[in-house]
Amino acid sequence: MQVVYTPAHLGHDVTVETVMGVEIPANEVAERAEIIRAALDADGGFERSEPAEYGTAPITAVHDPGLLSFLEVAWSEVRRQGLNGAFLSADTYPNRSMFEGMSDEAIARLVREPEHAAGRAGFWGLDSAAPLVAGTYVVARGAVDVALTAMDLVLGGATAAYGLCRPPGHHAARSMYGGYCFFNNAAIVAEAITAATGERVAILDVDFHHGNGTQQIFWRRGDVRYVSIHADPQRQYPYFLGRADETGEGDGAGENLNIPLRAGATNEEYLEATDRAVEAIAAVPGSVVVVSLGFDTYGLDPIGDFALTTDVYHEVGRRVAALGRRLVILQEGGYHRPSLGENARAWLRGAEGRPFEPLPAVGFTASGSVV
Ligand code: SP5
Ligand code: ZN
Numbered sequence: 369m370q371v372v373y374t375p376a377h378l379g380h381d382v383t384v385e386t387v388m389g390v391e392i393p394a395n396e397v398a399e400r401a402e403i404i405r406a407a408l409d410a411d412g413g414f415e416r417s418e419p420a421e422y423g424t425a426p427i428t429a430v431h432d433p434g435l436l437s438f439l440e441v442a443w444s445e446v447r448r449q450g451l452n453g454a455f456l457s458a459d460t461y462p463n464r465s466m467f468e469g470m471s472d473e474a475i476a477r478l479v480r481e482p483e484h485a486a487g488r489a490g491f492w493g494l495d496s497a498a499p500l501v502a503g504t505y506v507v508a509r510g511a512v513d514v515a516l517t518a519m520d521l522v523l524g525g526a527t528a529a530y531g532l533c534r535p536p537g538h539h540a541a542r543s544m545y546g547g548y549c550f551f552n553n554a555a556i557v558a559e560a561i562t563a564a565t566g567e568r569v570a571i572l573d574v575d576f577h578h579g580n581g582t583q584q585i586f587w588r589r590g591d592v593r594y595v596s597i598h599a600d601p602q603r604q605y606p607y608f609l610g611r612a613d614e615t616g617e618g619d620g621a622g623e624n625l626n627i628p629l630r631a632g633a634t635n636e637e638y639l640e641a642t643d644r645a646v647e648a649i650a651a652v653p654g655s656v657v658v659v660s661l662g663f664d665t666y667g668l669d670p671i672g673d674f675a676l677t678t679d680v681y682h683e684v685g686r687r688v689a690a691l692g693r694r695l696v697i698l699q700e701g702g703y704h705r706p707s708l709g710e711n712a713r714a715w716l717r718g719a720e721g722r723p724f725e726p727l728p729a730v731g732f733t734a735s736g737s738v739v
Contacts, residue, residue, distance in 0.1 A: 369720055370529045371414045372517045376510045377401050377534040379503030384454065386496055394499065395671060395703040396548035401534040404699065407709025410727055414530075414716070419513035420520070427512055429563070430555045430585050432543035434481070438492045439505045439550055445485045455499035458490035494539065494546025494580075494606065508535055508550035515553035516560060519696045522656060523564060528695040528719055536700040538579030538660045539606060547577065547606060554660045554698050555585045558592050561656055561696075568654040570595065572645055572688060575662025575700040576672040578610025582660065583624055590619035595648050596660075597641045599673065600628035631673040635680040638665070642684050646691055657693045663702025663711045670703050678726070681711050685718025695719060 382394045408414040427436055446456050467475050481491045489500065511533040518531035537554055539547025558569045571586075573579040573596035586592040601610035616624035625648045627641045649657060663681070664672040689695065697719065702708050706729070714724045 369414055369716055370518070370521050370526060371405070371408050371416050371532060372419055372514045372521070372529065373401070373405050373416055373532040374419050374510055374514060377507050380501065380507035380535055381503060382455065382499050382501055385499050386457065389496075396535065396701070398534070399705060400702065400708060401532055401699070403705055403708045404532055404712045407713050407727070408716070410709075411713050411717075413720075413722065417517065417521075419510065419517040422513055422516045424509075426516060426556050426560050427509075427551055430542060430552060430559045431540070435492055435543050435545065438481070438488055439500075439508065439545065442485065442488065442500055443502050443504065445488070449485050451485055455501050456485055456489050457496050457499055458486050458493050459496070460487065461490045461493070492543070492545060494541075494544050498539075498546045498548050500545075500550075504535070504550060511535055511537065511553055512551050512556055515557045515696075515698050518698065519557045519560060522694045522696050523561070526694070528689070528697060530697045530716055531699065533699045536575075536662075537581070537698070538573055538575060538700050539577070539581045541581040541584040544581070546581075548701070549581065552581045552585060554579070554658050554700075555582050557696055557698065558586070558658050561658070562591050565656070567656070568593070568652055569656055569658060570649040570652065570654055570693075571658045571660065572596075572649060573598070573660035573700075574642075574665070574684065575660055575702075576664035576669065576674060577605055577662070577701065578626065578628070579660055579700075580606045580609040583609060583614065583626075586620060587616055587624065588618040588620040590623060593623045593625070593649065593652055595625045595627075595645045597627045597629065597638070597645055600630065602628075603631060604673070629674065633674040633676075635676055638674065638676055638680060639683060639687070642687050646687055649693075650691055655693055657688070657691060657695050659688065659695055659697040660700045661697050661715060662700040663704070663708055666702065666704050666707055666711060668704045668707060672703075678707065678710050678714050679724070681715040682718035682724040685715040686721065689719040689721065
């Protein structure tokens with residue numbers, strides 16, 4: 369399988385984030401992608417390619433141009449406004465109750481993006497745990513290029529391709545970033561596939577978190593089916609979307625399937641959910657599936673609460689590939705660094721119908737090279 373990767377991701381150099389206002393070492397760090405890249409290199413069965421450049425048109429096909437413009441200038445605005453922090457995060461968000469009693473027309477006319485960088489981050493952002501740094505915009509553009517290059521390998525005839533996207537994408541909505549995500553790599557690819565082929569597309573999201581951004585973008589779309597297995601939002605981020613009764617509206621009625629799972633979900637429970645998800649995809653026509661692949665479902669993940677083991681990733685990859693559709697597989701989350709490489713190898717080998725044999729553990733230098 370081809371692996372699309374660029375070292376340019378290192379420029380999104382995030383070191384700290386906040387949880388409930390308290391600073392902690394960042395979860396979504398550059399080392400994640402380096403570990404996966406090194407493990408796939410060590411496997412020997414994967415071939416690596418660099419992304420091509422696609423520009424902004426595929427991005428604005430699913431995102432508000434205002435979001436793109438904000439992300440493009442956010443860091444220079446931070447410095448121009450004399451803010452000295454290591455990252456930009458909002459402190460105030462336009463909570464819907466702030467406008468209670470105002471008409472939709474009045475809200476649209478009166479509520480607008482302010483000048484202060486923190487206010488702008490609140491206007492465009494979902495949460496305070498998605499640090500934006502100097503390199504973020506360029507690197508987020510690069511992750512979109514990685515995803516679209518993987519898509520083109522598949523549209524060009526490959527059975528499957530893997531885009532080692534960083535930053536991830538599935539929390540980013542049409543007009544919103546958040547959850548370590550800036551542009552929705554999977555949604556951009558799904559939209560580009562429908563435009564290029566005229567076919568229906570399915571998105572299978574197996575990150576631990578609900579892909580609220582992907583759901584939002586395709587909520588009313590009849591040509592893109594979104595199927596997600598994730599932690600119940602009653603107890604986990606993104607809290608306000610991801611419930612089982614969210615099924616889509618308009619042309620999209622019945623096209624959104626959420627499968628929320630309990631804390632402590634086991635391999636067996638996960639495979640049952642996988643079968644339900646795969647069935648929902650098999651039920652509609654189409655030849656390509658976009659996979660939002662996360663490993664924060666792993667038992668030792670620092671922000672997840674499922675109990676999955678490496679073997680189950682091989683089996684999930686195998687069952688998804690058994691759909692007999694071509695796969696554009698895009699990396700989302702996964703934060704337990706010691707297991708990331710093996711989990712990615714297991715999933716991707718499963719998707720290729722190859723057996724999984726664990727590799728001896730490898731160490732990494734600060735620059736990400738194998739020692
Ligand atoms: C792509 C992706 O996986 N984004 C996840 C964003 C999660 N952001 C909120 C993190 C909340 C962490 N809660 C910490 C609990 C530690 N026990
Ligand atoms: Zn996640």
